[in-house]
Amino acid sequence: MNPYEVLGVPEGASQEEIRRAYLKLVKKYHPDQYRNNPLADLAEEKLKEINEAYKLLSSGNYRGNSNNASYERVLELINQGRLSEAQQLLAQLPQDTGKWHFCKAAIAVRLGRYGEARYHLQEAVRLEPGNPEYRAAYQQMNQTMQQGQQPYMGGSGGDDLCKLCTTLYVADCCCECMGGDLISCC
Amino acid sequence: MFGYLRPVEPELKIKDFHYFRAYYCGLCRTMGKRLGHFSRLTLSYEATFLALLLSALTGEEEKIVSGRCLLHPGRKRLFAADSPLLEYAADVNVLLVYYKLLDDWQNERSIKGLLGTAFFASAKQRAASKSEKVASRIAWELDCLLSLERACCPSADRAAEPFARIMKELFSVAEAPSELLSFSYELGRWLYLIDAFADLEIDLATGSYNPLRYQYKWQGEEAGEFKANLKPEVEFNLYYTLAQIQNYYSRLQLGTQAVLDNIVKLGLAHTTEKVLAGQEDVGDESLRSFRCT
Numbered sequence: 001m002n003p004y005e006v007l008g009v010p011e012g013a014s015q016e017e018i019r020r021a022y023l024k025l026v027k028k029y030h031p032d033q034y035r036n037n038p039l040a041d042l043a044e045e046k047l048k049e050i051n052e053a054y055k056l057l058s059s060g061n062y063r064g065n066s067n068n069a070s071y072e073r074v075l076e077l078i079n080q081g082r083l084s085e086a087q088q089l090l091a092q093l094p095q096d097t098g099k100w101h102f103c104k105a106a107i108a109v110r111l112g113r114y115g116e117a118r119y120h121l122q123e124a125v126r127l128e129p130g131n132p133e134y135r136a137a138y139q140q141m142n143q144t145m146q147q148g149q150q151p152y153m154g155g156s157g158g159d160d161l162c163k164l165c166t167t168l169y170v171a172d173c174c175c176e177c178m179g180g181d182l183i184s185c186c
Numbered sequence: 187m188f189g190y191l192r193p194v195e196p197e198l199k200i201k202d203f204h205y206f207r208a209y210y211c212g213l214c215r216t217m218g219k220r221l222g223h224f225s226r227l228t229l230s231y232e233a234t235f236l237a238l239l240l241s242a243l244t245g246e247e248e249k250i251v252s253g254r255c256l257l258h259p260g261r262k263r264l265f266a267a268d269s270p271l272l273e274y275a276a277d278v279n280v281l282l283v284y285y286k287l288l289d290d291w292q293n294e295r296s297i298k299g300l301l302g303t304a305f306f307a308s309a310k311q312r313a314a315s316k317s318e319k320v321a322s323r324i325a326w327e328l329d330c331l332l333s334l335e336r337a338c339c340p341s342a343d344r345a346a347e348p349f350a351r352i353m354k355e356l357f358s359v360a361e362a363p364s365e366l367l368s369f370s371y372e373l374g375r376w377l378y379l380i381d382a383f384a385d386l387e388i389d390l391a392t393g394s395y396n397p398l399r400y401q402y403k404w405q406g407e408e409a410g411e412f413k414a415n416l417k418p419e420v421e422f423n424l425y426y427t428l429a430q431i432q433n434y435y436s437r438l439q440l441g442t443q444a445v446l447d448n449i450v451k452l453g454l455a456h457t458t459e460k461v462l463a464g465q466e467d468v469g470d471e472s473l474r475s476f477r478c479t
Binding site: 119 | 347
C-alpha cells in the first residue's frame with residue numbers, strides 16, 4: 001500500500017494537506033453514508049486503509065527502519081498469499097539487492113502487475129547476473145508473453161516449411177512426368 | 187476505452203457476422219426500449235461482447251427475431267430478442283459511457299464530456315436504478331482511480347486496477363466461474379493499458395493524467411520519441427496480459443463460439459498490433475461506429 005495514493009495526495013504533500021485529504025475521505029466513507037448500501041463492507045475496508053495510511057504519514061517517519069524483517073519471512077508470506085503483509089515487510093529491507101527485486105517481482109506477478117514484475121526481475125538479473133533462479137524466472141515470463149504474441153496476419157499465410165515441402169513435391173512430380181527425377185527417394 | 191473489443195470482420199463467416207450483428211442491433215433496440223431512444227447513441231462493442239459472452243456461458247437458447255430498425259427502415263434485419271441478459275448489458279453500456287464522459291469533463295474539461303453527461307443523465311438514472319449494484323461499484327472504482335490520478339500514480343499496472351475491477355464486477359453474475367472473473371479482470375487491464383498507450387500523445391499535449399507519463403518520467407521531450415522509447419515495455423505488458431486472457435478463456439470451455447473466439451483470439455491481437463504500430467482507426471468509436479448497412 002502506498003499511503004499517498006490511498007489519501008490521493010502527491011508525494012511530499014504538507015501535513016496540513018494530508019490532514020485535509022484525510023478528513024475529507026473519512027467523511028466520505030463513514031459507515032453512516034453506507035447504510036443499506038451493497039458496498040458497505042467495501043467502504044469499511046477502505047476506511048481502515050485510510051486510517052492506516054494517515055497513521056503512517058502523520059507520524060512523520062514514513063519508511064522508518066524497524067528491522068526484524070528477513071527475506072525468508074517475506075517469501076513465506078508470499079507463498080501463503082498474504083501479499084500486503086509481505087509488501088510491508090519488504091519495504092523495511094534494503095532495496096538495492098537482487099533478492100529484494102526478486103521478492104518484489106513475485107508479489108507483483110501475483111497481483112497481476114506484470115509490467116512491474118518484469119521490471120523488478122530485470123533489476124534482479126542485472127544486480128546478480130549469476131543467479132540461475134532469477135534468470136529462469138525472467139525467461140519464463142518472456143515465454144508466457146510470447147504465447148500472447150501470435151500476430152494476426154490479415155489472413156495471408158507467409159512462406160513456411162509446409163509450403164516448401166509441397167512445392168518440392170510438386171516439382172518432383174513434374175520432373176517424373178517428363179521422365180526425370182528431382183528427389184530420388186520418392 | 188471503447189471500440190477496442192471487436193471482431194476481425196473478414197475472418198467471420200457470414201452467418202457469424204449476422205449473429206454478431208443481431209446482438210449488436212438487439213442490444214441497441216433493448217436500450218431504446220428500456221432507457222430511452224437517446225441512450226442508443228452510446229451503443230458500444232464492449233457491451234455487445236458482455237452480452238455475447240454471458241449468453242454463451244448460460245447456454246440458454248437465444249431467440250433471434252426479424253424486424254425493422256428505426257434508423258434503417260428500408261430493409262428488415264435480425265435482432266436478438268429482449269432478455270434479462272440484454273437488459274443488463276444495456277444498463278452497463280449506458281453506465282460505462284456516462285462515466286467515461288463524466289471523466290472526460292472532470293479531467294480535461296472537455297465540452298463534449300459535459301454535454302454528453304447532461305444529455306445522457308436521464309438514461310444513466312434509469313440504468314442506475316435498475317442495476318444498482320453495478321452502478322455504485324463503477325462509481326466507486328472510478329473514485330479510486332481519481333485518487334490514483336491525483337497522486338500522479340507512476341505505475342500503469344496499478345492505475346489499471348480500478349478499471350480491471352470494474353470489468354470483473356460486470357461479469358460477476360450469479361454462478362460466474364472463477365476463470366470468468368480472472369478473464370474479465372485481465373481483460374480490463376488490457377483495455378486500460380492499450381487505451382493509455384493509444385492516448386499518450388494527446389494526454390501529453392493536454393496535460394491530462396496518463397500513467398505512462400509518470401512511469402517513464404516524461405521530461406518534456408518530443409511525444410513521438412517518448413512513446414517509441416517506452417513501447418517495448420508496454421508491448422511486453424500488453425502481450426503478457428493477452429496470454430493470461432487466452433489462458434483463462436480456454437479454461438472457460440465454452441465450446442465452439444465462432445464470434446467470441448474471433449474477438450478473443452484474433453481481435454485482441456489484431457487491435458494490439460494496430461495500436462502498437464500507431465494506427466489510429468481503432469478506439470474511441472463508441473458513438474455508432476459499427477456500419478449498420
